[in-house]
Structures are given as structure tokens and as C-alpha cells.
Amino acid sequence: MEDTLIREGDNLDITKERRNATFRVKKLAAFIHGGEEIVRRRKEIYDAVEREPRLKNSVPIEFLAREERHEEQARRAVAMTDVATDIIDGSDMFGEGIYYQSLIMGRDLHSLSLHYSMVLPAIQNQADDEQLDEWLGPIISRSLISTYAQTELGHGTNLSKLETTATYDPKTQEFILHSPTITATKWWPGALGKSSNYAIVMAQLYTNGKWHGPHPFFVQLRDAETHMPLKGVTVGDIGPKLGINGSDNGFLRFNNFRIPRKTMFMKNAKVLPDGTYVPPKHAKLGFGAMVFVRSIMIKDQSMQLGSAITIAVRYSAIRRQGEIVPNSGEVQILDYQTQQLRLFPQISRTLAFLFAAYEVKDLYLRVTTQLQEGNTELLPELHGLSSGLKSVVSWETAQGIEQCRLACGGHGYSQASAFPEIYSYAVGGCTYEGENIVMLLQVARQAFLGLVKIVSSIRAGTAKLSLLTSYIAEKQPKTRSKFTCVENVSAEDLIADFEYAAREQIFYAYDLLKKNETLYSTPEEAWNKTGIELCKASRLHVKAFLVRNYFNYVSKCNDSEIRPILDQLGKLYALDGISGGGVWFTRRGYYSDDQMATVRQGIYSLLEKIRPNAVAIVDAFDFSDRELQSVLGRRDGNVYENLLKWAQQNPMNRSEISTAYIKHLKPMMTEGKSKL
Numbered sequence: 001m002e003d004t005l006i007r008e009g010d011n012l013d014i015t016k017e018r019r020n021a022t023f024r025v026k027k028l029a030a031f032i033h034g035g036e037e038i039v040r041r042r043k044e045i046y047d048a049v050e051r052e053p054r055l056k057n058s059v060p061i062e063f064l065a066r067e068e069r070h071e072e073q074a075r076r077a078v079a080m081t082d083v084a085t086d087i088i089d090g091s092d093m094f095g096e097g098i099y100y101q102s103l104i105m106g107r108d109l110h111s112l113s114l115h116y117s118m119v120l121p122a123i124q125n126q127a128d129d130e131q132l133d134e135w136l137g138p139i140i141s142r143s144l145i146s147t148y149a150q151t152e153l154g155h156g157t158n159l160s161k162l163e164t165t166a167t168y169d170p171k172t173q174e175f176i177l178h179s180p181t182i183t184a185t186k187w188w189p190g191a192l193g194k195s196s197n198y199a200i201v202m203a204q205l206y207t208n209g210k211w212h213g214p215h216p217f218f219v220q221l222r223d224a225e226t227h228m229p230l231k232g233v234t235v236g237d238i239g240p241k242l243g244i245n246g247s248d249n250g251f252l253r254f255n256n257f258r259i260p261r262k263t264m265f266m267k268n269a270k271v272l273p274d275g276t277y278v279p280p281k282h283a284k285l286g287f288g289a290m291v292f293v294r295s296i297m298i299k300d301q302s303m304q305l306g307s308a309i310t311i312a313v314r315y316s317a318i319r320r321q322g323e324i325v326p327n328s329g330e331v332q333i334l335d336y337q338t339q340q341l342r343l344f345p346q347i348s349r350t351l352a353f354l355f356a357a358y359e360v361k362d363l364y365l366r367v368t369t370q371l372q373e374g375n376t377e378l379l380p381e382l383h384g385l386s387s388g389l390k391s392v393v394s395w396e397t398a399q400g401i402e403q404c405r406l407a408c409g410g411h412g413y414s415q416a417s418a419f420p421e422i423y424s425y426a427v428g429g430c431t432y433e434g435e436n437i438v439m440l441l442q443v444a445r446q447a448f449l450g451l452v453k454i455v456s457s458i459r460a461g462t463a464k465l466s467l468l469t470s471y472i473a474e475k476q477p478k479t480r481s482k483f484t485c486v487e488n489v490s491a492e493d494l495i496a497d498f499e500y501a502a503r504e505q506i507f508y509a510y511d512l513l514k515k516n517e518t519l520y521s522t523p524e525e526a527w528n529k530t531g532i533e534l535c536k537a538s539r540l541h542v543k544a545f546l547v548r549n550y551f552n553y554v555s556k557c558n559d560s561e562i563r564p565i566l567d568q569l570g571k572l573y574a575l576d577g578i579s580g581g582g583v584w585f586t587r588r589g590y591y592s593d594d595q596m597a598t599v600r601q602g603i604y605s606l607l608e609k610i611r612p613n614a615v616a617i618v619d620a621f622d623f624s625d626r627e628l629q630s631v632l633g634r635r636d637g638n639v640y641e642n643l644l645k646w647a648q649q650n651p652m653n654r655s656e657i658s659t660a661y662i663k664h665l666k667p668m669m670t671e672g673k674s675k676l
């Protein structure tokens with residue numbers, strides 16, 4: 001079927017792939033992105049960005065040194081936000097916001113990342129009316145730049161042990177911010193080093209001699225005119241990192257630095273003028289900015305994996321290497337079954353993660369509405385869903401990107417491929433907003449209303465379960481999995497298989513925890529000794545959610561042209577999970593050896609079915625060359641001539657003779673000659 005992505009001068013192999021696809025890319029793109037109107041808006045936004053001279057990205061970012069990159073990203077961030085309201089609906093951070101930003105900033109953070117992704121939502125949701133009046137205007141007008149300063153040199157995960165203190169002085173109605181030790185130094189906050197003049201600072205609150213735990217404060221750090229650090233504030237950049245080097249992640253120390261009482265966020269917890277502490281309705285309301293980023297990053301991560309797989313599939317369609325049948329000509333590497341197994345599951349994962357991102361967005365919006373009415377009922381569920389997805393999605397995204405890179409051979413290792421930028425940006429998501437293992441343990445402890453609490457209440461028959469947890473209360477089937485062959489297996493059967501595996505492990509981990517509680521002297525030690533099994537339970541629980549959610553989402557599609565593709569990808573997602581999960585599915589003989597062999601046969605048959613449509617499917621992710629920034633992943637498939645151009649524009653090739661040669665190599669060679 002002919003498609004609009006085909007143009008004259010394109011690589012012939014990639015054109016043939018597009019012509020042979022069995023469906024129209026536009027239809028699949030509309031389904032993936034949530035409707036034709038959204039795809040139309042993406043195009044409108046893309047065109048507007050391309051038209052705007054200030055949004056031209058003329059400098060290839062990967063050739064820049066750290067300071068140049070930071071400066072270029074600051075320029076882009078300012079230009080991007082200058083014209084944003086003319087181009088996008090700024091209130092739609094989950095949709096148009098992420099897309100618009102990725103067109104301009106690429107895979108990097110910048111001077112305004114935290115200002116928009118953490119400070120703005122915190123002010124909207126945690127400031128009282130008076131604070132909102134005072135702070136929201138400057139945030140939106142960008143007359144100040146702000147960040148979120150929580151992590152310290154000594155503590156990131158364990159917030160209860162943060163060392164920065166905020167001690168209330170009722171005489172002056174001020175808090176005194178102080179960093180009592182080296183390890184109390186704030187460390188990591190994005191854009192803190194050189195860009196921000198304000199920060200939300202998480203500090204241990206003391207009032208009238210009592211400790212009340214970590215609370216957020218909105219603190220001025222630098223002079224509004226000179227941008228010099230205020231007296232009592234020491235601040236700077238923490239140095240180069242694996243990725244996101246456009247962002248000046250920073251350090252920060254306070255020396256008995258006084259701030260007014262109303263700099264403490266007071267919508268939830270309050271400190272009255274006399275120092276009386278009024279607790280919040282829910283102890284974790286002050287952690288809302290983290291929950292927001294955990295929710296929003298699921299879509300961002302899926303888009304990173306989506307761009308990696310788009311690059312790898314397109315490149316695999318134009319790359320010819322080796323023969324399958326001797327003397328019949330070199331084949332496209334996409335024809336190798338091993339290549340397909342490396343790549344096609346990444347397509348399925350991208351979709352599963354994206355559809356999960358839609359779900360977490362809906363839940364986030366529901367919780368925000370509830371919180372505005374003072375209702376915290378759904379907060380734990382959101383904490384669980386966002387923490388669990390954050391862990392599993394960021395981990396599998398990082399692994400998937402790496403598979404895509406490896407699948408592109410040597411060229412995958414070049415920055416021209418974009419994989420180094422994609423990987424180093426995305427993998428940060430495994431650590432920031434809660435280290436992944438820690439977040440999995442939260443899932444076990446708390447998520448979906450608390451797996452561990454759920455088990456005991458299920459056994460007591462008193463469980464109140466949500467849609468996300470109700471499967472846990474169902475009885476384990478005594479029979480085998482219903483799987484017979486890939487053609488006959490239904491979505492319900494595959495969901496049942498994942499729920500079986502999750503339930504089995506959840507109860508196993510629970511029983512082990514209870515046993516360990518009898519063996520160790522405290523519940524905390526027993527918890528630690530059960531940590532590995534608890535994490536496995538959480539992972540399987542999240543995977544069961546991802547499979548269920550995938551098929552639920554796809555069930556909305558009645559289009560006979562694209563539904564088969566979505567079904568194939570869904571089955572591949574599930575069967576690849578079962579085959580890779582092995583032991584989780586064979587416990588108590590739920591899957592026999594023969595069934596497992598049939599699962600593998602099913603995967604091979606799906607790879608074959610997906611193969612002819614692979615290029616068209618990744619085309620439907622709707623990435624432009626501007627977003628991909630990859631010579632290997634170019635829409636037109638003209639990779640080789642552009643790799644040569646890319647190398648030639650390299651600043652090292654501006655002059656024929658390098659300074660390295662002049663300073664070091666030439667003298668050595670001259671000396672060598674003299675010794676001959």
C-alpha cells in the first residue's frame with residue numbers, strides 16, 4: 001500500500017518495505033497517539049516549530065563541549081518557552097508539552113526543566129492561596145528560575161534522614177535553613193548549579209523544639225539583579241555526568257540562612273506565627289512533585305524506546321550483510337530471525353508502555369481533582385502505579401535501547417546513530433525520582449493499596465480491592481495454562497497467565513515474609529531478608545498490569561486493517577514475557593515443557609508475521625527526522641552518504657592538521673626519524 005512517507009530519492013529497500021505494508025500508517029498512528037486529531041496537532045506543532053527561526057537547531061549538540069552545550073540548551077529552552085503559548089496547549093504537559101519539548105531540546109534536560117516539571121506543579125498543588133498569588137505569576141512569566149532541591153550528598157532515597165534543617169524562630173517569624181554537615185549538601189538538583197535563583201528546598205522542619213519531618217520551602221538563592229548567591233548560600237555545578245549535560249545539576253549549602261515563615265508551602269501542613277504545627281491530611285502530600293514526574297516520565301520513557309526501535313528497524317531494512325541462501329545476494333539484516341527477536345519485542349514494549357502512560361495520566365488527573373476537594377483516597381493507588389511503572393518501564397526501556405544499539409553493529413556505537421544520547425538520557429530514569437529497586441519495594445509495601453496488606457486481608461476475607469488488585473484475590477487455577485498455540489490464544493488467557501505468575505509470587509513472598517518474621521528479631525529485618533522476593537512480586541504485578549492494560553486498550557480498536565497488527569504485537573509482548581519469565585510460568589506445572597516449546601514456536605511465527613510490516617509500524621510512531629536526530633534512522637534510508645557528511649562536518653575535520661598532531665605526534669615522529 002502506497003504511503004505518504006515515500007518520496008523520490010529514498011533508499012529503494014526502505015521504499016519497498018513501505019509499499020509492501022498491509023495497512024495505512026496514518027491509521028495506526030492515529031490509534032497509537034489517541035486519535036486523528038492528536039496526530040493532526042502533532043503535525044501542526046511540528047510545522048510551527050520548523051517555521052520559527054528561533055527554534056532552528058543548527059548546532060549538532062553531540063559535537064559541543066559541556067559549557068557550550070549548556071549554553072546552547074539554555075538558548076533553546078528560552079526560545080522554546082518564549083513562543084510556547086503560540087504553538088501548544090501548555091496545560092497539556094502529558095501530551096503536547098512532552099512532544100513540543102522533544103522537538104526542540106532532544107534528549108537532554110536544561111535550565112528550565114525542573115522549573116516546569118516539578119516546581120510549577122508543586123506550586124499549583126501545594127501552595128496556599130496567598131502563596132499561589134505571589135509565586136505563580138513569576139513562575140509563569142519566567143522572571144525567576146527555579147528547581148527542586150531534595151537529594152543530599154549523604155541521602156537521596158531515605159528522606160526521613162535528610163540533614164538540611166529548617167528551624168522556626170517565632171521571634172522573627174523566620175525559618176533558619178542550615179546544612180550542618182558535608183553530607184547535608186544538596187546534590188543533584190537539575191539546573192541548580194548556575195541557572196536557578198530559586199529552589200524548592202526539602203528540609204527537616206523543627207518548630208517549638210519538635211521535629212516534624214521533611215517539608216518543602218520555596219527559597220531564594222541568588223540575587224534577582226546580579227544573580228550572585230545570597231549571603232549564607234553556597235551553590236555550584238556538580239560536574240559532567242553520563243548524560244543530560246545541558247543541565248547544570250548542582251550542589252547547595254546553607255549557613256544559618258534566614259527565610260520568611262511564608263516560604264514554607266502551607267496548603268497542606270502549616271506553621272502558625274507562634275510556631276504551632278498543623279499537620280497535613282495525608283503525610284505524603286508534600287511528595288506530590290515526585291509523584292507528578294513519576295507519572296509523566298512513563299510516556300517520555302516509552303518515546304525514548306520508540307525512537308530507538310524506529311532507528312534500529314529502519315537501519316535494519318537498508319543494511320545488507322551476509323547471505324541466507326549462498327550466492328543469492330546479501331540480505332537485509334531485518335530478515336535474520338535473530339535480529340527480529342532482538343527488535344520486534346521492543347516495538348511491543350513501546351506500545352505497552354505508552355498505553356500504560358495513558359492510564360497513569362488518567363489516574364493522576366483523577367487524584368488531582370480529588371485532592372482539590374480534600375480527598376486523599378486514591379493517593380496510595382497513584383503512588384503504587386506510578387512507582388511500579390517507573391521502575392519496570394525505565395529498566396526495560398534502558399535494556400531495549402541497548403538491544404537496538406547492538407542490533408546496529410558498529411554504526412550503533414557512533415553518536416551519529418543517536419543511541420548514546422538516547423541511552424544516557426533515558427537510563428537516568430532508573431535512578432531519578434526514586435531508585436528503581438526502592439520503588440519496587442514501595443510497590444510491595446504500598447502499591448495498589450499494598451500488596452502485602454492485601455494478602456493478609458484477602459486471607460481474612462476483608463479485602464477492599466481496586467481494579468488493579470482484584471485479580472490477587474482470585475483463586476489460583478488448579479489446571480494448566482489454557483495456552484495451546486499462538487493462533488488460538490486469547491487476550492484473556494494471556495492476561496490470566498500473567499496474573500497466575502504474579503499471584504503465585506505475591507503469595508510466595510508474603511509467606512516468606514511471615515516466616516522471616518518468626519526468624520528475625522524485628523519486622524524490618526524480616527522485610528530486608530525478603531527484599532529480593534518482594535521485588536520479584538512487584539515486577540510481576542506490574543507486568544501483569546502492562547499486559548492487561550495493553551489488551552484493554554487495544555480492545556477499543558475495531559478497524560480490521562490495523563487490529564491484526566495490534567493483536568500480533570500484543571501476543572508477542574506477552575509470549576516474549578512468558579518465554580523470558582520461564583520459571584514464573586512453570587511453577588506447579590502451570591506451563592508444561594511442551595507448552596513452553598509451543599510458546600517459542602508462537603514467537604517465531606509472530607516474528608514472521610510482523611516482519612513485512614515492521615518499517616510501517618515504526619513509521620506509525622510518527623517520529624520526524626528532527627526528533628530522531630539519527631543518521632541511521634533517517635526516514636529516507638539514505639544512511640551511508642549521510643554518515644560520510646556527518647563525519648565531514650565534524651569540527652575535527654575543519655583543518656587538515658590537528659593540534660594533537662602538531663603538539664604531540666609530529667615531535668615524536670621527528671624524534672623517531674632522528675633515531676633512524
Ligand SMILES: CCCCCCCC/C=C\C/C=C/C(=O)SCCNC(=O)CCNC(=O)[C@H](O)C(C)(C)COP(=O)(O)OP(=O)(O)OC[C@H]1O[C@@H](n2cnc3c(N)ncnc32)[C@H](O)[C@@H]1OP(=O)(O)O
Nearest residue numbers: 098117150156157159284287297300383432433434445446
Ligand atoms: C518532558 C520530559 C518528561 C520527563 C520529565 C523529567 C524531568 C525531570 C528529571 C529529573 C528530575 C529528578 C528529580 C528528582 O529525582 S527529585 C528527588 C526524588 N527523590 C526520590 O524519589 C526519593 C525516593 N524516596 C521516597 O520517595 C521515599 O523516601 C520513600 C517512598 C522511599 C519512603 O518514604 P518515607 O517517607 O521513608 O516513608 P515510609 O517508607 O515510611 O512510608 C510511609 C508510608 O507512606 C507511603 N508513601 C511514600 N511515598 C508516598 C507518596 N509519594 N505518596 C503516597 N504515599 C507514599 C509509603 O508507601 C508508606 O505507606 P504505608 O506502607 O501504607 O505506611
Ligand SMILES: Cc1cc2nc3c(=O)[nH]c(=O)nc-3n(C[C@H](O)[C@H](O)[C@H](O)COP(=O)(O)OP(=O)(O)OC[C@H]3O[C@@H](n4cnc5c(N)ncnc54)[C@H](O)[C@@H]3O)c2cc1C
Nearest residue numbers: 148149150151155156157188189190428431432433434437
Ligand atoms: C539524572 C538525575 C537527575 C536528578 N535530579 C534531581 C533533582 O532535580 N532533584 C533532586 O533532589 N534529586 C535529583 N536526583 C537525585 C535522585 O533523585 C537520587 O539519586 C535518587 O532518588 C536515588 O537516591 P540516592 O542517590 O541516594 O541512591 P541510594 O539511595 O544511595 O541508592 C544506592 C543503592 O542503594 C539501594 N538502596 C537504598 N535504599 C534502599 C532501601 N531502603 N532498600 C533497599 N535498597 C536500598 C538502592 O536500590 C541502590 O541500589 C537526580 C539524579 C539523577 C541521576
